[in-house]
Amino acid sequence: MSSLLLLLPLMAQVGPASSLPSSARPYASQLPLEIIEKKDKEDRDRRAREAQNVAMPAARSSAGCMSAVEANPEKSAELARSALADAIGREQVRAGLCLGVALSDLDRWDEARTAFTNARDAADPADHASRARLGAMAGNAALAAGQAGQALSLLAPAATDAKIVGDADLTASIALDRARGLVAVKQPDEAANALAEARAAQPDNAQAWLLSATLSRRQDKLAQAQTQIEKAASLAPQDPEIGLEAGVIAMLSHNDAAARRSWESVVAAAPSSDAAVTAKQYLSQLGSPDPAK
Template sequence: MPLTFLLPLLLAQAAPFDLDNPYASALPREIVEKKADADRKRREQEAMEVALPSSRSAVGCLNSVDKDPERSAQLARDAMADAIGRERVRAGLCLGVALSDLGRWDQAREAFVTARDAAGEDDHASRARLGAMAGNAALAEGEPGQALGLLAPAANEAKQAGDTELTASIALDRARALVAVKQPDEAAAALAQAREAEPDNAQAWLLSATLSRRQNKLIEAQAQIEKAAQLSPRDPEIGLEAGVIAVLAGNDGAARHSWRSVLEMAPDSPAATTAKQYISQLGPESTAKP
């Protein structure tokens, strides 16, 4: 059976078209989950760094989230009981972070929404970040439609705040949710918005390439993965996807080169394990197409 028939079957097994891996990339699930968790942690840290007045209990909560999220959640609830205004924002943020660490996504979403609503109407930065975190909690809960309802106003707030990085990040989340509700064309438009807001975001170009490839737009996928590689030449996930696009375009030699680069860059990674599987399907190099 030709590789072009074998490879999509392997892709379907390694990366199902679902919420955990909405772009059905070549990436194994463990890569996707690790990346999603890292993105969530980064956003939580960024939100914590937003300049907000703090009470002693709120500070104690934030400082102890990693060590004891259950206690942090209780500290935040205690702070919420008496907090008003922006102190309520910080307490709600801490509660949402703690509940996220505990995997209580529905409660975390509610906490982030409460914190967002406590922020002033003119505090676009806080409202954008907290709204985005609420949307992420909804996605983790398996509610992409609900996530879209939270991410749309967050996107507007981010634009009013002039935060292009956050605007791009929210656009990526919207794309993730749109794919989950089976609206790939709308997801492609959201990815275009992410690229426009932050042209140097390699992840936006990688996900765009993967979605284009899934839509059988191989010319667009090739251009997008090349841009991703220019921005982040040592990202093994980009090398893995570049090989998939190449082999589906009939260029086995380029695919082999891309997958070998993954082995060189990250030999012990899950991406390397998948690259080895793909290379083995190509067969001996002497039989590969030029």
């Protein structure tokens, strides 16, 4: 699968690896980093699926562009620009899509945003599915460029188009992107609403529940965070990030034993993961278990 647009993630990193969470830490006043960071592979896989689902015919030049992206994004961008020079109608959309994909592979986020936005604008107004996906891509590029406000303005119409066609997966994906944009502009309550929308669209989306739990924990809503992390764990019991977050919530709830069990489970289930490295550091600071407990 082609390596496409890097999305900024919503994965759960629970703070500096060297610092054990404690109830004295002002998590409620901090922006959750997990709403701003994301694993590259998951993002690129999702971008590839979205690009493949944009419904438009491939002209010879733009088809060659898409096939060249992974091997040579520079060449792919050249092919796309050449195709755009003569493209009209739906071929213009296809060429713009390819240009945006190639530019995002080159980390040229502002240019990629412009390409995706132009492709969206060239799409038929009635083609809500393509407009939704292209708008989401443009919003992701804006987030990657650190332009959260601009991203939100692009994601809003994309969300409307996704709802018109009844695409629950895309609706949830856009809602998650909106959540991190809202956190970046310091609107955590609105971000929580966006995460609730993602959960409603995809009730079995473990990541949406994980991120909801993390945001609730950062807002010092520990009871709510506990309920949400339990749901996440029921959906993805082997996910080390969920186990790591569960331990943080337990620690802040003054349940050291539960925190220890969660972090030990992370180390056992995924010993080579980044989450396990963090869990080991937390455990080392937690000290030996009290035999009286």
